[in-house]
Amino acid sequence: MLTKTYSSAVYGIEATTIAVEVNITAGTKYYIVGLPDNAVKESLQRIESAIVSCNQRMPRQKIVVNLAPADIRKEGSSYDLAIATAILASSNQIDSNKLADYLILGELSLDGKVQSVKGALPIAIQSLKDKFKGIILPNMNAREAAIVSDLEIFGVESLFEVIDFFNDKIDLKPTIVDIENEFLNKIDNYEADFGDVKGQENIKRALEIAAAGGHNVILIGPPGSGKTMLAKRLPTILPPLTIEESLDTTKIHSVAGHLTAKDSLMTVRPFRSPHHTISDVALVGGGISPQPGEISLSHNGVLFLDELPEFKRTVLEVMRQPLESRNITISRARFSVDYPASFMLIAAMNPCPCGYYNHPEKECICGNSTVQRYLSKISGPLLDRIDLHVEVTPVAFKELASKHSAEKSAEIRKRVIEARKIQRERFSNNHQVHNNAQMSAKQVREICQIDAGGIQLLKIAMEKLGLSARAYDRILKVARTIADMEHSKNIENHHLAEAIQFRSLDRESWAG
Secondary structure (H helix, E strand, C coil), X not given: CEEEEEEEEEECCEEEEEEEEEEEECCCCEEEECCECHHHHCHHHHHHHHHHHCCCCCCCCEXXXXXXXXXXXXXXXXXXXXXXXXXXXXXXXXXXXXXXXEEECCEECCCCEEECCCCHHXXXXXXXXXXXXXXXXXXXXXXXXXXXXXXXXXXXXXXXXXXXXXXXXXXXXXXXXXXXXXXXXXXXXXXXXXXXXXXXXXXXXXXXXXXXXXXXXXXXXXXXXXXXXXXXXXXXXCCCCCHHHHHHXXXXXXXXXXXXXXXXCCCCCCEECCCCCCCHHHHHEECCCCEECHHHHCCCCEEEECCHHHCCHHHHHCCHHHHHHCEEEEECCCCEEEEXXXXXXXXXXXXXXXXXXXXXXXXXXXXXXXXXXXXXXXCHHHHHCCXXXXXXXXXXXXXXXXXXXXXXXXXXXXXXXXXXXXXXXXXXXXXXXXCHHHCCHHHHHHHCCCCHHHHHHHHHHHHHHCCCHHHHHHHHXXXXXXXXXXXXXXXXXXXXXXXXXXXXXXXXXXXX
């Protein structure tokens, strides 16, 4: 008897519905076709044990399992539950009347328990498009999938429950998530705050500018000056995620398998801080079965690279294209997948191997050539893509001991949101651009116009610092953001002057 159930496969962050066809005829042996990988081929041993553990009968006949469409490679163990259900329906052990209404996914243990799968959210989104009534999936993934409304989400613990559900012996309770309530309750779930930081007002100002315009930042300073502490507080002053951004971010973390059973929707901007020993594949994504890398897991959030010169040069160079295009395409012989990668990069580094070059008090033991060699680990093209170069100096004891309370993140965030609002209105007709940092060269020429005095100021700065054309555009973008923060229609000379000072690594005083 031929029976059909439905499951799903995830490629990139998009899902494709897979038809699971099972035909049981006279003969012996089990066959599984439709480009299965080893994990799928091994599923029949898991399925047989699970069926027997649930007091059901595994047919001792010829069983052919086809996963359609057959030209798409099927990977992973999420097809177990759909195949087991189809085998039981084909052997008349469960009623097949409701099979076409539900998409089924989950990995089976030998005792019939259902294990979690990756990518429940994109699968749920695709199921709604394909007009399924609901999804049957592991309990651990139920809240994640329940974000999609107008779809019945049934979380199950074992194959027992699936059998009884289709035989109308039990009524499964659908999982329901109140998205708005979930979003509002967790939107400000940050432990760190800029109010904890003593002094460093100029660095806070730079990070506020970066947050207001979505600009990339590099912090250069000696050990213990607070670079990491400041970087970790950057997400607290970024505008809250919108529902659309939250869904996009949750999809990526769902595909990567980073969501827990308690998670439903990511409500705070991600902050990723990979160690400097990371490989280029782990950073941008890839592998035999491509998975999102750190730059995609940072989508709509912050990627923090501490001790930047310690990263392998090849690792840093692969970021150059995603920093411009804000997405990454991973190509394989048979297919390619696209992952979004619209993130803010914040990097931190010492100015030299000993850490005390340009220090106001301590003497640097590194020669100029050593400092130059250290800084040259970061290529010019990568530095050009970082809008703000900020020099961090140690905090004086007087400031550390001060009882004066610093400005809270919530206050800074209000100003950032106001500046972003101006940019949102400016780019309302362009759905690809949301902030000043994302402007193209053509848009920079149209939007960041300056008067004759500003042109002369930029000319002197370009000649003295030896800036590239890309750095020229970066200065104009940062100046536009500073003007937005002051609600200024035009870019004034003092806006330009402040933007120019944030090119520390272009100055001759660095390893000159």
